[in-house]
Amino acid sequence: MIIPHPLLGPRDAAEFVYKGDATLIDRPDGLTASDDEMHDYAYLRDNPAGRHRELWYHEQGDRSWLVVTRDTRTHEILKVELARDVARAAGRAR
Amino acid sequence: MRYSAWNIFKQGLTGNKGWTRAWRDATPKADYDIVIVGGGGHGLATAYYLAKEFGLTNVAVVEKGWLGSGNIGRNTTIIRSNYLLEGNQPFYELSLKLWEGLEQDFNYNAMVSQRGILNLIHSDPQRDAFVRRGNAMQLSGADAEILDRDRLKKMCPFLDFENARFPVQGAIWQPRGGTVRHDAVAWGYARGADARGVDIIQNCEVTGFVMDGGACKGVETTRGTIRAEKVAVCVAGSSGRVMDMAGMRLPIESHVLQAFVSEGLKPVIPGVITFGAGHFYVSQSDKGGLVFGGDIDGYNSYAQRGNLPVVEDVCEGGMAIMPMIGRARLLRMWGGLMDMSMDGSPFIDKTHISGLYFNGGWCYGGFKATPASGFCYAHLLATDRPHETAAQYRLDRFRRGVPIDEKGQGAQPNLH
Numbered sequence: 180m181i182i183p184h185p186l187l188g189p190r191d192a193a194e195f196v197y198k199g200d201a202t203l204i205d206r207p208d209g210l211t212a213s214d215d216e217m218h219d220y221a222y223l224r225d226n227p228a229g230r231h232r233e234l235w236y237h238e239q240g241d242r243s244w245l246v247v248t249r250d251t252r253t254h255e256i257l258k259v260e261l262a263r264d265v266a267r268a269a270g271r272a273r
Numbered sequence: 274m275r276y277s278a279w280n281i282f283k284q285g286l287t288g289n290k291g292w293t294r295a296w297r298d299a300t301p302k303a304d305y306d307i308v309i310v311g312g313g314g315h316g317l318a319t320a321y322y323l324a325k326e327f328g329l330t331n332v333a334v335v336e337k338g339w340l341g342s343g344n345i346g347r348n349t350t351i352i353r354s355n356y357l358l359e360g361n362q363p364f365y366e367l368s369l370k371l372w373e374g375l376e377q378d379f380n381y382n383a384m385v386s387q388r389g390i391l392n393l394i395h396s397d398p399q400r401d402a403f404v405r406r407g408n409a410m411q412l413s414g415a416d417a418e419i420l421d422r423d424r425l426k427k428m429c430p431f432l433d434f435e436n437a438r439f440p441v442q443g444a445i446w447q448p449r450g451g452t453v454r455h456d457a458v459a460w461g462y463a464r465g466a467d468a469r470g471v472d473i474i475q476n477c478e479v480t481g482f483v484m485d486g487g488a489c490k491g492v493e494t495t496r497g498t499i500r501a502e503k504v505a506v507c508v509a510g511s512s513g514r515v516m517d518m519a520g521m522r523l524p525i526e527s528h529v530l531q532a533f534v535s536e537g538l539k540p541v542i543p544g545v546i547t548f549g550a551g552h553f554y555v556s557q558s559d560k561g562g563l564v565f566g567g568d569i570d571g572y573n574s575y576a577q578r579g580n581l582p583v584v585e586d587v588c589e590g591g592m593a594i595m596p597m598i599g600r601a602r603l604l605r606m607w608g609g610l611m612d613m614s615m616d617g618s619p620f621i622d623k624t625h626i627s628g629l630y631f632n633g634g635w636c637y638g639g640f641k642a643t644p645a646s647g648f649c650y651a652h653l654l655a656t657d658r659p660h661e662t663a664a665q666y667r668l669d670r671f672r673r674g675v676p677i678d679e680k681g682q683g684a685q686p687n688l689h
C-alpha cells in the first residue's frame with residue numbers, strides 16, 4: 180500500500196505504524212466519563228467492511244499522525260488528512 | 274456409511290459404485306431448535322457435539338459459501354496447547370485431548386499428526402519465561418519439556434545456532450503438538466453431524482436476524498427466513514459484519530493473515546518450529562511443501578489478501594533461523610480474515626439479546642481450538658451454562674477488568 184502523505188507525497192505504508200479506528204481521537208474526558216463510556220471507547224469497534232477512517236503514525240518519516248480513509252475490502256486509499264487538522268476541526272486541539 | 278479398511282476393500286472389488294455422498298445437500302426447513310451461522314470448523318464442530326453429546330439434532334448450519342471456504346480451509350494447521358494463562362490453557366488442553374481421539378470418534382481421516390512443536394529460545398529471560406510457561410502447561414495436564422542446545426541440535430541440525438544477533442539457546446518442546454489436515458476437519462465434522470440429522474445448508478448467507486419482542490427468533494437468509502429458538506453465530510473473521518446486523522459492536526477488529534507454501538522438498542523439518550525473536554513459524558506438509566507464516570499485516574482488512582512488506586518480514590524471519598530455506602522457491606500464498614480481539618483471546622458467550630449467542634475472536638489461533646470450541650459452544654447452547662474450561666471467555670470481561678491477555682499488549686488487536 181502507498182499512502183499519499185499530505186506533506187511528503189506518496190510513502191510506503193511500511194513506514195507507518197497502524198493505530199486503528201480514527202474515532203480514538205474522540206477520547207472521553209477521563210474525569211467525567213462513565214465506566215461504560217470509557218469501556219466502549221477503549222474496547223469496542225465498528226469494524227466495518229468498506230470505508231474505514233483510521234490512524235496511521237509516520238514513525239519512519241516525519242512522525243505526523245494521519246487520518247486515512249481506506250476501503251477495507253480492497254485496500255484502496257480514498258482520502259488522507261493530517262490528524263492534527265481533523266482534531267482541530269472537531270474542536271479537540273488548538 | 275462407515276469408513277473402514279474393509280469398506281475400501283469391498284468397494285474396490287465392486288467398482289467403487291457404493292460410495293455415498295459424505296453429507297446431504299439439505300434445503301432449509303422453516304424452523305429449528307438451533308441455527309448455527311457459519312459453516313467453518315467451529316460451526317460444524319458445534320453442530321456435531323450438539324448432536325452427539327447433547328442429543329440435539331433439530332439443528333441447521335447455514336454457510337454463505339461452501340464448507341471450507343473460510344479460515345478452516347486457509348490456516349497453517351498447527352495444533353498445540355502451550356498457553357500460559359489460566360483462562361486459556363485448560364481450554365486448549367481439552368482441545369488437544371479431543372484432537373487425539375477425533376478420528377476414531379468421527380470416523381474420518383483428519384491426518385492428526387503429533388510431530389511436536391518447538392518454540393526456540395534466544396536469550397536467558399526468554400528461557401525463564403518458557404520455563405514458567407512449561408510449568409503452567411504441566412499444571413493443566415499438558416506436556417512440556419525444555420531442550421538444551423545439544424538436544425535441539427540433534428533434532429534440528431539445520432538451525433542457525435550461531436546467528437550473530439539471535440543465537441539459538443534451546444527450545445521449549447511440546448511433543449503432543451503437531452498438524453492436522455484442515456479441510457478434512459470440516460468434512461469430518463459435517464459428515465458426523467449430518468449422519469445424526471443436522472441439516473448442513475451451503476450457499477445460504479445470513480442477511481439479518483428475526484427479532485421478536487427484543488429476542489432473537491431466527492435468521493433472514495438468501496434462501497428465506499429460518500426461525501429458531503436459539504441462533505448461534507460462529508463466523509470468525511466476519512464477526513463484526515454479522516453482529517452489526519443485531520446492532521452490536523464487538524471488542525474485535527478484522528485483520529488479514531497470510532500463509533505461504535514452498536515447492537515440495539524431501540522431509541527436512543521434523544515438526545513445527547517457531548522463531549522466538551521474530552515472528553516466523555514453519556512445518557512441512559505431507560506433500561513436502563514448507564508451510565510457513567508470521568505476523569498479521571496489521572491493519573483492518575476484509576480483503577483475504579495481504580501486502581508485500583509482511584512477505585518480506587516473514588521470509589527474513591525464516592532466513593534468520595534456517596538459512597537453507599533461501600534456496601527453496603515459494604509456490605503459493607494467500608490470506609484469511611482474522612477476528613482479532615482486544616486481548617488476543619476468544620469469546621464463547623450469550624449476548625445481551627435473548628436467544629442470540631456468539632463465538633468469535635479467535636485471532637490467528639482458532640484452528641487448534643476447533644474441537645473444544647465446538648464442544649464448549651454446544652455445552653453453552655444446550656445447557657445455557659458455560660463449560661468450565663471456557664468460563665472466562667465472556668463478552669463483558671473488559672468491562673469487569675479481567676482480560677485474558679497472553680501477550681500483555683493491552684487493547685491493541687494488531688499487537689496480539
Ligand SMILES: Cc1cc2nc3c(=O)[nH]c(=O)nc-3n(C[C@H](O)[C@H](O)[C@H](O)COP(=O)(O)OP(=O)(O)OC[C@H]3O[C@@H](n4cnc5c(N)ncnc54)[C@H](O)[C@@H]3O)c2cc1C
Nearest residue numbers: 311313314315337343344345348349351479609639640641
Ligand atoms: C493464514 C492463516 C493461518 C492460520 N494458522 C493457524 C494455525 O496454524 N493454527 C491455528 O490454531 N489457527 C490458525 N489460523 C486461525 C484459524 O484458521 C481460525 O481461527 C479458525 O479457522 C476460525 O474458525 P472457523 O474455522 O469456524 O472459521 P471459518 O472457516 O472462517 O468459518 C466462518 C464461516 O462463516 C461464514 N460466514 C460469514 N458470514 C456469514 C453469513 N453472513 N452467513 C453465513 N455464513 C457466513 C464464512 O463463509 C465461513 O465459512 C490461521 C488462519 C489463517 C487465515
